[in-house]
Amino acid sequence: MxxxxxxxxxxxxxxxxxxxxxxxxxxxxxxxxxxxxxxxxxxxxxxxxxxxxxxxxxxxxxxxxxxxxxxxxxxxxxxxxxxxxxxxxxxxxxxxxxxxxxxxxxxxxxxxxxxxxxxxxxxxxxxxxTELPKFSTDEVMHSDLSTFISDHIYRHFLTTLENETREAEEKARYKIEQIEAEYEELRQSLTDQTEDIDSELTTLKTEREALQGRLSEFEAKQKIVKNNIELEQSALNAIIEKQQQIEGEMSKKIERLKQYVEEKAGFLKDFEFIDEDVYAELSGEKQVGENVVGGLSFVDDFESDYSQLTSYLQAYLREQGQYYSRHIIENYLTLIRTNDLVILAGDSGSGKTSLVQSFAEAVGGVAKIIPVKPNWTSSEDLLGYYNPLEKKYLATPFLEALLEANQNPEIPYFICLDEMNLARVEYYFADFLSKLEERKQQPEIQLYSDDEAAHVLSELRGVVSIISGAKDKYNKNGVVDFVALMQDEDVNTEMKRAFGFSDKDSLIKYHGDVRRMLAGVIGIPSTITIPNNIRIIGAINIDETTHYLSPKILDRAHIMKFKSPLLTDWHAIEQEIESYGLGDVTKLVRLTVDELGVREPYPVFSPADEFCRLFTALNKEHFHPLGVEFGMRTIRQGLNYRALFKDVNQDDSLILNNFLLHKVLPKFTFDGSKPIGNADKLTHIERVFFTQIEEQLLGLAVADEFSVLEAIKEIVVSAKANEDVVNYWS
Known part of the structure; x- marks a missing residue:
């Protein structure tokens, strides 16, 4: 041998x-x-x-x-x-x-x-x-090796076992002798340690006396610190008194400023340039809506635990007739907290907009569903545009939703672009999406030039000056509104003269134009900030009437794919909810905006991080050779998703599974027959890429509907039936 x-x-x-x-x-x-x-x-x-x-x-x-x-x-x-x-x-x-x-x-x-x-x-x-052969005293029963282990192997095994038994006995005897020797050493060691303990006790007594001396010194210093605190408190009280005096003086100045604003706003209201509600807002008389009460507190009722919150939301939605698996609630809640664009993909009627609406209601928020039209071709279709002829901004439902959210900063707003891909998303949404990429501060949108607003306000000042001048010239203090102004012949004539109007010109029409321009400036500012209480969601169908999402959109969005609700395992969802052991699940949860996620920079890329190393290797071995765009931003988005998902589920394999579904597979749209190495792309996906992902996800238990391995299998089967064209969306 x-x-x-x-x-x-x-x-x-x-x-x-x-x-x-x-x-x-x-x-x-x-x-x-x-x-x-x-x-x-x-x-x-x-x-x-x-x-x-x-x-x-x-x-x-x-x-x-x-x-x-x-x-x-x-x-x-x-x-x-x-x-x-x-x-x-x-x-x-x-x-x-x-x-x-x-x-x-x-x-x-x-x-x-x-x-x-x-x-x-x-x-x-x-x-x-099968089992080992049986031995008789004279001979060994023989049979085909396909059924029994051979006689040679059995005898070798038996001889080896006997030798090992003898060796084990010798080792046992040797071990007993060692134990006896160690016992004697331990007995002697215990004797020595007893003497050492007595010595240590004496030392500890000495140290205790020293500590008592230091304690006395500390108490003396404590008295000194207490006296210093009393002196500092006296100084602080003096500062507070001075601050209160300053605040009193500022309050008087603010009151005078308020009176000035009310006077000017009152003039505009009297002459019907603004409505009562605008006057109330300018003068500070607008009633602030009462704080919404009722519902559960994330901090008090759930101990700020997102896993507990997930269980409750799933049960609450079931009570409202909306059946979603725990996986969907975990994933959707995490994606909402990322402050990234979330796109829900699936067939019509698969529950995409229902999830947006029911989730918003469950957390005390507002859902705005904005239908996308097939003829949208630019950002103006999304946000509106400024009409220079009318000197006003023509808003869209999407912009109105942004403005409403700005006015209610404490309420979460979920704005959903329904059937988002009826038009090409990169045409009408790309500019807005670029604004959403700002992570260090709340992004701003310039709707129209500040000069346009300044021009309207300048014209308004001229109108107010002419009205005031006409009143003063003819001592018409009784002319206090626009109707009285039009009925007074002297003032009316003076107004036309000052404006350079002829008898054919209409002061009423001009008044209406100024009123409309002023309402536009007040209602829609030239620049708005996208507030932190807004989450943007897209809902898309994939059929012959829609457009595919471009790499730019896919690179910045998370894709959640839905199947038909008729394929849902309702019994499994019921079992999940029953396992929580919850009581009353009829109250919604009042989540604050911050509890739904704070917009902040993505975690930094670290070559030492296991997640970063894995996706760097996957990109080098698979994504790049396949022609799939995958960059640093995507990995940093993954780090952010991982950190947030761990609040609801600690399973690293599930995080990897979900991220591949969100950010990688949606980009699988290419010709699978193209060569890659010694094979073609489709073969590489089926035999190399699938095998490596399978090894990474060993032991992961997840339903087929949410499994990246099952999704890869479906891609391969679909491609083979379609002339090797790889398409995740088909």
Missing amino acids: EDMSLNYDKNYAEGLDDEALYKCLYEAWGIQDRRIRVWGRLEVNAQGNWSGIKQAKLLQTNEPIEYPLPNSGELQSGVFLSPNNARTLLNGKNSVFIRCELTLASHQQRQHKDNPFLLSIKPDSVELL
Whole structure:
């Protein structure tokens, strides 16, 4: 038999091709027929995410195999077999004996395990072995090796067991002698330690006396600090008194300013340039709506725990007739907290807008559903535009929703662009989306030029000056509103003269024009800030009447894909909710804007971070060769998503699964027949990319509807049925 201790340097081995690696294994294990055939016990671990033979032996020699690397020990991780194949062979048993042929594992697996010789089981070579043969006094029962282990293996096993038993007995006797010697040493040590403890007690008594002395010093210093605090308090009281005096003076100035504003606003109201509600707002008389009361508190009732909140929201929505799995609520709540654009994709009637509306109601917010029209081609269709002829801004429902949210900063607003891709999203939404990318501060939108607003206000000042001048000239103090002004012949004539109007010109029409321009300036400022209480959601259908999302949109958005609610497992949702053991779930939850997520910069990219390393490697090995755009921003979005998702679920594998579904697979739209390496793109997805993701997600339990592995399988099946065209959306 060949020398089984033959080893190779790992750096040398990594430079060899597969044929050379096989040759090294044949030489190290004394294999003549160039086939590595072994037998052993097939097992599946408790988690169900690994199966294989941990102590394989060669069929030719019955010798245990180990990799020919220095200090490799027994086979490091065993020989791997797919858990699905293993369960079929086990057929409900904990373990079985098999014999099989081994082959080099994939290049990625060898690299991942840092072992150039890493082997795996060829699934089609596995043969099941039953129980060991029974012995009689005279002979061994013989049968085909496909059914029983051979006599040679059994006798070798028996001899080995006897030798191991003798060795174990010798080791036991030696261990007893060691224990007796250690007992004597321990007895002597305890005697010595008792003496040491007595000495330490004496030392501790001395230290206690020293500490008592320091305590007395501390109490003396405490008295000094107390006297200093009293002096500082006196000084603070003096400062507070001075501040109150300053606030009193400021209050008088503010009151005078308020009276001035009320006087000017009153003039505009009397002459019907503004309405009562605008006057109330300018004069400070507008009644502020009462704070919304009722509902549960995130802090008091849920202890600021997003996992508890998720359970309650799922149960609350069920009570409202909306059935969503926990996975959907966890994912949607997390995406809302990212302050990124969230796009809900699915067939018509799959519950996209229902989720937006019901979730908004459940957290004390407001949902605004804005239908997108097929003819939208620019940002003006989304936000409106300034009409220079009418000197006013023509707003859209989307802009009106932004303005309403600005007026109610404490209420969460969920603005949903329904059927977002009826028009090309990159045409009408790209500029607004660029504004949303601002993470350091609330983004601003310039609706129209400040000069336009200044022009309107300048014209208004001229009108007010002419009216006041006409009243003063004819001493018409009784003319206090526009109707009286029009009925007074002297003032009316003076007004036309001052404006340069003829008898044919209408003061009433001009008054209406000024009123309309002023209302536009007051109602829609030239610049608005997108407030923190706004979340933007898109809802899209994918059919022949819609447009695909461009890479620019996909790069900045998170995609949640929905299936038909008729495919939902209602019973499973009921079981989830029952497992929470909740009581009354009829009250909504009053979430503050900050509790729904604060807009802040994404976490920084760190090469040392496991998530960053993984997606950098995936981009190099898969995304870039496939032609899928994947950049630094996407990884930083992933870091942000991971940090927030851990508030509801600590499963790292589920985070990876979800992020691949949100940010990677939606970009899979290309010709799968194009070459990549020694294969084509579709083959690479099916055999290489899928295998690596499967290894990363071993042990993950998630419904097929939300599984990235199932989604990849569907992409492959669809592509094969469509001339190898890869399309996630088809």
